[in-house]
Amino acid sequence: MRLTIRIIFLLLAAVFALQVIPRVVERKLESESLRNGGTGIISSDTVTGRSLALLLPALSPFSGIASAAARQSLGWVFLLGLPVFIMAILKGRWFCFHLCPTGFIAELAGKLRPEVKSRFVSMPRFNELLLFLALGSALFGYPLFIWLDPLCIFNGFFSVWHTPVTMVSLLPAIGLILIVALSIYRPNAWCYRICPLGISQELLGKAWRHIHSRKELASTQVEEGHKPELGLGRRLFISLIAGGVTGLAARNIVGKQYSIRPPGAIAEDKFTAVCIRCGNCVRACPKKIIFPDTGQSGIAGILTPVLRFDPEYCAEWCNECTKVCPTGAISRISLQAKNNIAMGTAVVAKQHCLAWENGQSCMVCDEYCPYHAIKVIKNDEVLCPEVDPEICRGCGFCQAGCPAETKAIVVQGKPQRTLPHVNLQGT
Amino acid sequence: MKSIDRRQFLKATAVISTVATVLPDVSNAADSSKAVIYVVHGRDITKMVAAGMEKLGGWAKFVKKGQKVTLKPNVAWISKPEQGADTDPVLVSECVKACKTAGASEVVVPEKSVNDWKQSFGSSGVLEAVNRAGGRMYALTEDKYFRKTDFPDAKILKQADVAIDVLDTGCLVNMPIAKSHSGTTLTLGMKNWMGSVKDRQFWHRNKLHQCIADCCTVIKPVLTIMDATRIMLTKGPRGPGEMERPDLLIFGTDPVAVDAYSATLFKKEPFSIEYIKIAHDMGLGCGDLSHVDVVKIEA
Numbered sequence: 001m002r003l004t005i006r007i008i009f010l011l012l013a014a015v016f017a018l019q020v021i022p023r024v025v026e027r028k029l030e031s032e033s034l035r036n037g038g039t040g041i042i043s044s045d046t047v048t049g050r051s052l053a054l055l056l057p058a059l060s061p062f063s064g065i066a067s068a069a070a071r072q073s074l075g076w077v078f079l080l081g082l083p084v085f086i087m088a089i090l091k092g093r094w095f096c097f098h099l100c101p102t103g104f105i106a107e108l109a110g111k112l113r114p115e116v117k118s119r120f121v122s123m124p125r126f127n128e129l130l131l132f133l134a135l136g137s138a139l140f141g142y143p144l145f146i147w148l149d150p151l152c153i154f155n156g157f158f159s160v161w162h163t164p165v166t167m168v169s170l171l172p173a174i175g176l177i178l179i180v181a182l183s184i185y186r187p188n189a190w191c192y193r194i195c196p197l198g199i200s201q202e203l204l205g206k207a208w209r210h211i212h213s214r215k216e217l218a219s220t221q222v223e224e225g226h227k228p229e230l231g232l233g234r235r236l237f238i239s240l241i242a243g244g245v246t247g248l249a250a251r252n253i254v255g256k257q258y259s260i261r262p263p264g265a266i267a268e269d270k271f272t273a274v275c276i277r278c279g280n281c282v283r284a285c286p287k288k289i290i291f292p293d294t295g296q297s298g299i300a301g302i303l304t305p306v307l308r309f310d311p312e313y314c315a316e317w318c319n320e321c322t323k324v325c326p327t328g329a330i331s332r333i334s335l336q337a338k339n340n341i342a343m344g345t346a347v348v349a350k351q352h353c354l355a356w357e358n359g360q361s362c363m364v365c366d367e368y369c370p371y372h373a374i375k376v377i378k379n380d381e382v383l384c385p386e387v388d389p390e391i392c393r394g395c396g397f398c399q400a401g402c403p404a405e406t407k408a409i410v411v412q413g414k415p416q417r418t419l420p421h422v423n424l425q426g427t
Numbered sequence: 428m429k430s431i432d433r434r435q436f437l438k439a440t441a442v443i444s445t446v447a448t449v450l451p452d453v454s455n456a457a458d459s460s461k462a463v464i465y466v467v468h469g470r471d472i473t474k475m476v477a478a479g480m481e482k483l484g485g486w487a488k489f490v491k492k493g494q495k496v497t498l499k500p501n502v503a504w505i506s507k508p509e510q511g512a513d514t515d516p517v518l519v520s521e522c523v524k525a526c527k528t529a530g531a532s533e534v535v536v537p538e539k540s541v542n543d544w545k546q547s548f549g550s551s552g553v554l555e556a557v558n559r560a561g562g563r564m565y566a567l568t569e570d571k572y573f574r575k576t577d578f579p580d581a582k583i584l585k586q587a588d589v590a591i592d593v594l595d596t597g598c599l600v601n602m603p604i605a606k607s608h609s610g611t612t613l614t615l616g617m618k619n620w621m622g623s624v625k626d627r628q629f630w631h632r633n634k635l636h637q638c639i640a641d642c643c644t645v646i647k648p649v650l651t652i653m654d655a656t657r658i659m660l661t662k663g664p665r666g667p668g669e670m671e672r673p674d675l676l677i678f679g680t681d682p683v684a685v686d687a688y689s690a691t692l693f694k695k696e697p698f699s700i701e702y703i704k705i706a707h708d709m710g711l712g713c714g715d716l717s718h719v720d721v722v723k724i725e726a
Contacts, residue, residue: 037558037559038555039548039549039554039555039558041545041546041548041549041554043549287543315543315546316505317505317543317546354631354632360631360632360633360634360635361610361611361635361636361701362610362631362635363609363610364610364628364631366609366610367541367608367609367610367664367665368541368665370665372662374609376609383609383610401541401628403627403628403629403630403631403632404632405632423667424667425506425507425510425667
């Protein structure tokens, strides 16, 4: 029975992670429209259940609480973690045993070597440290290690199929691969010694029982072989402080650099922490311009979403990526609000520009720009482009369309900000 | 020698002057070297198309029974018909219907949109119009739709991948929309063929105006129907920009003459648009309006 539930949940999780449901719904709507003599084109604001993708990673109260604390705001997505939270209080690791897809995979991997019996016990309890560091740093806006949440590791795995398979595109799968490798080497080590979601459930359960009976807690601690002189409270206190200090330091270091993030991304000094690398936005983008970063934005930014504008751009009719973020690293915003956000600013490199450098009549950037952010400058009777940074959204259409050998107009990352509205459809 | 008497002289004068004044069209049409364009003014596109085509001798003159017809409207942008960035859907559906009636085996509408094709085909209303009229519109998104083609008479664009349906068809009709353009001042009929080739970027890198003219050495529509019902005066080719309503459709078999006349709607000297001048000089048509018969029709 337990096995059946686990298999069903694993498959369900994969279906959600791969965003199968919205795809099926869209295909159905398309064929329905064609059958009724329509065009088979469904408008982007049709409800197709794109947001369902955030369901699986949002189930984790660990990443939910840590990210909410870091953002200092609560949304309804946060509430999705409540069932697991309540079950943890009542039944400890209930989610681990019955549903967790990563745990299931780790368990199966562990069974590959039945002769090895629970060698994890010799490992230190990294999970407690990781959990407390995460909570401590979350209070300072930079939650460390929440990307170790097993649900986002599972979810992120499916970004592998998004792009043509290369060594770099395999990177999102590395989390799950490492867990499998570790579990073969040391069965159960992931679940009982590293996984921060596992330990948070365990501690919640223990805390509940502790309230009822102090004695029970003491006995379990002795059972699991803890040193009684360094109690949970002190460990908690020390690692919370350590987490806070590390988080604050990390925030100041990584916040200095600007990558081009999906529209609605929170401030860069929190983004690399609040983003759990679940890969939802990467897979939701119909233009396929969101990529898991492979290190260009520093070590802290590995696997966070970055935008690349060749050959596509951030379409003015789309806000799909803002609908699927489970931790609010990308805010849920309307299409209009999204179109008013500047993700960066395009900059003309005159030395590569066909108009500025070669005197050609080009102006493709101006032609393509949905927001009319290109100012036309006359240079020796040739029309040349210049960017108005007060209008440019950094959508990258100019960069995608630039016909020069070396792109002469390139979007550069900047802190995101909201610009005055531009009417795209006329009156 | 017998001299003509007064009565005969008067008769002859009357006949000649009648012919000269009443039938100028006939005398000009007989002069095959001179281009004729028909400028139809009106509000009802259905009537306007009918009036223009009647003057041109009817669709049957262009559409061969049992053969394929290719129409090339401009549906490059995500834009509503009022915005004037894409060819009017009613105009396209009228032409599809007429071609079917004239006996075309099928009417295809291939287009390589600049914006996302689904959004462009949808918002412009052209896809729906073509579907309803019984044509087949599709996006030139895959390599299989193109064929490498040599342009022997071209100056720069010596070779390009051109849409196969544009090359192999019984009847090719260009259906551009006249509007301002940030790169070439105006985009008219000849420039519309950029939506039928695979690599547009080459044109921009290598003297755009020359490439536009070069393209017309191979892609030769039997007919151009210019949509000038609404024209976008500024912020083209996409807009939204300042609009004007000349309420005109311009019909012609000479692509350069149609473009030249359309330029005047924007108060531009035709030869100030470089590609019109180049095409004229290359002998691809007549861009000099003093040598073009402009026949105005009210519909």
